Amino acid sequence: MSITLGIAPIAWTNDDMPELGAENSFEQCISEMALSGFTGTEIGNKYPREPQVLKSYLELRGLNVASAWFSAFLTTKPYAETEAAFVQHRDFLHAMGAKVIVVSEQGHSVQGQMDTPVIDKKPVFTDEEWDRLTSGLEKLGALAREKDMRIVYHHHMGTGVQTTAEIDRLMANTDPDKVSLLFDTGHLVFSGEDPLVIFKKYQDRIFHIHFKDIREDMLRQVKEEKLSFLQSVKNGVFTVPGDGMIDFRPIWELIDASGYEGWIVVEAEQDPAKANPFLYAQKARNYIRQVTKI
Numbered sequence: 001m002s003i004t005l006g007i008a009p010i011a012w013t014n015d016d017m018p019e020l021g022a023e024n025s026f027e028q029c030i031s032e033m034a035l036s037g038f039t040g041t042e043i044g045n046k047y048p049r050e051p052q053v054l055k056s057y058l059e060l061r062g063l064n065v066a067s068a069w070f071s072a073f074l075t076t077k078p079y080a081e082t083e084a085a086f087v088q089h090r091d092f093l094h095a096m097g098a099k100v101i102v103v104s105e106q107g108h109s110v111q112g113q114m115d116t117p118v119i120d121k122k123p124v125f126t127d128e129e130w131d132r133l134t135s136g137l138e139k140l141g142a143l144a145r146e147k148d149m150r151i152v153y154h155h156h157m158g159t160g161v162q163t164t165a166e167i168d169r170l171m172a173n174t175d176p177d178k179v180s181l182l183f184d185t186g187h188l189v190f191s192g193e194d195p196l197v198i199f200k201k202y203q204d205r206i207f208h209i210h211f212k213d214i215r216e217d218m219l220r221q222v223k224e225e226k227l228s229f230l231q232s233v234k235n236g237v238f239t240v241p242g243d244g245m246i247d248f249r250p251i252w253e254l255i256d257a258s259g260y261e262g263w264i265v266v267e268a269e270q271d272p273a274k275a276n277p278f279l280y281a282q283k284a285r286n287y288i289r290q291v292t293k294i
């Protein structure tokens with residue numbers, strides 16, 4: 001397997017704020033993905049959930065399913081609740097042919113709170129919560145391995161695994177065979193981390209990649225005005241690769257040199273009323289072609 005390029009539906013319809021892009025239909029979204037030159041997608045709130053139905057729409061457009069997000073609550077709810085929801089999600093993704101499952105711990109997360117400043121108010125897990133998180137993730141990882149899949153942990157703004165130190169702690173305390181890492185350029189730069197350092201350190205554990213860029217002026221505004229994660233997204237802190245402050249060339253050089261095989265998914269949520277998702281998808285595709293020759 002080599003590298004395959006996908007794009008997330010979140011630029012058309014936003015799962016965190018379904019009112020963003022409510023007017024965009026599922027068929028418009030997947031048709032525009034395919035027309036822009038992508039061959040994969042993640043799954044959004046308008047996608048049919050029956051594997052055969054979803055496949056019939058995607059196959060027509062030459063799209064495969066890369067993965068889909070799963071919210072874990074290992075730090076705040078009984079493990080069995082997360083496991084039951086995870087197994088359903090795993091089986092759906094398995095039926096769709098995906099090999100990786102995006103997992104993010106949402107216990108104490110402020111990412112979905114409209115008025116909570118994302119920089120100052122992110123949660124910090126206690127030692128006990130860390131133990132619940134790492135042991136729970138290893139169990140979910142083992143369930144994924146039963147189906148020849150992997151969980152890829154999504155470090156994320158406004159959550160307990162956001163910073164380099166937190167990613168280090170998660171990686172140090174989990175079995176590499178059970179817990180892999182998702183590399184999201186936008187979240188790392190938003191948080192002030194160095195994506196090159198993270199990629200170099202964890203290249204053997206990175207099994208999924210999200211490419212998103214950051215608008216520098218919006219990032220400044222987020223800090224100055226203490227905006228929440230959702231306000232930041234609405235105001236345009238994220239954009240597609242090639243449209244923001246991140247230089248993807250050195251990132252790509254590391255990815256290429258590492259022999260990475262798997263998905264690179266463009267994931268650039270912004271307000272579709274301000275940023276036409278079809279035009280931005282084409283912009284991303286052109287920039288990636290220039291930088292990676294893919």
Ligand SMILES: O=C1C[C@@H](O)[C@H](O)[C@@H](O)C1=O
Nearest residue numbers: 015016069154184210267
């Ligand atoms: O992978 C992701 C999924 C979204 O729901 C999330 O909020 C976004 O920022 C992201 O990186």
Ligand SMILES: [Co+2]
Nearest residue numbers: 154184210267
């Ligand atoms: Co992401």
